[in-house]
Amino acid sequence: MLFNLRVVVNVSWCCLALAAVMSTGCAETPAADVAASPASVTQDVAPSAVTEIARAKQAELAAIHQPTSRPDRIILTWAGDPARSQAVTWRTDPSVRTALAEIAVAGDNGQFVKRARQLKARTSSLTTDLATAHYHSVEFAALVPDTKYAYRVGDGSTWSEWFHFTTASTEPEPFSFIYFGDAQTEIKSLWSRVIREAATTAPRARFLIHAGDLVNNSTRDAEWGEWFQAGGWLNAMIPSMPTPGNHEYQSKPATGQTSSLTDFWRPQFTLPENSLEGLAETAYFIDFQGTRIISLNSNEKQAEQATWLDVILKDNPCRWTIITFHHPIYSATRLRDNAKLRAQWQPVFDHYRVDLVLQGHDHTYARSGLVDGQVAVAGGKNEAVGVTGRSETGGTVYVVSVSGPKMYDLEKPFRPQFQRVAEDVQLFQVISIDGGELRYEARTATGALYDGFTLRKRAGLPNEMIEQIPVTPQRLRPPRPPAIPAPPLPT
């Protein structure tokens, strides 16, 4: 009976029915994002059938995404020094009460396993819309810098395969990493190709930055299941640095909180707790081979984070500073400007000459030149000086990007700061640092180079910026046809 119902009912309608049953709301989604409901179908199906379809769909999702005694959703992150530690987190069903991880220096044959040491995991329980799961985490400590390790996770009888990771060097050795704007929707179907294309483009990338909105509804286990499926074993080999977007915040009516970090975040990611109370594992920093990578949480406590940021940038031993957060301070999309956040954070970025800011949220692509808000304010406007947006005194490069298929319009005319923009293009970025040079490449979902520049450090001077935009047209939506004026009313 249920099977027959699913066959005859239009799929998009089924999704709408489910959304009505399950959604906790989405403040940022424009009305245009909601597909029109096929009226003829909705009129033909009774409300009881809607509930039955929703239940059947939920059962199907539970079957697909339920935890088992086998470890899944295995992901590397850092909670401490990446030269001497490595964290791993994974999921099982609640039957696994004592979880373990084993680690050894990797070898060229299987004999390395004899040298493995075993650690007991910390375990927390999470009950979701689909199931109850146990999340386990281990932080491998006292590791040797610049060394390849093998590890596995399990319960002593059921184990994952052995995975490799390499600790960071204590020296500012060259490295690359990958940055993704919002994945958010159609994650298994259409975002998976982007993370896999990125990993084959830069297979030696040392970490993956996710600039928020990893999923659309962060209370849904199935969406996180798709996110982990898309990354697959890459997540177990290349550490991730996620920062939370607005879609990682959920309403909690029972506690009186209008919005707070999703219950999934902290069990499934083991991240630094080196910022402010209440922002553990969402605002944090990691020093990787001479570069300080900072995650700010643009969803809450923004003013407090400006003060914290000032402290950690005043005492920054790294040559390069890169910051990621979700809500862009130079928005690329209409009616989404974040002027308050810009006023709170940009003076700190300017003061400490932050090199690069990686953001999401706008579902478009926009990359600036060197922007310095102090110069702009002195010029009478809260925008960079000059028609090109380039500051002669240096500044920060701001990027808004999107990796998933959900797309919005760019605001037109574009801000003068933006050097390269795009609409309707899924992108990923490969960023490489080698001594005093940072190379940035934005590539499309098919791997084509779409944007590029190089920053060069200069002693006692601001960064030099060399534009390397490929000779291809900007990818923009065709202009909409002008509205047809209504015919005059008959007199």
Ligand SMILES: [Fe+2]
């Ligand atoms: Fe967002």
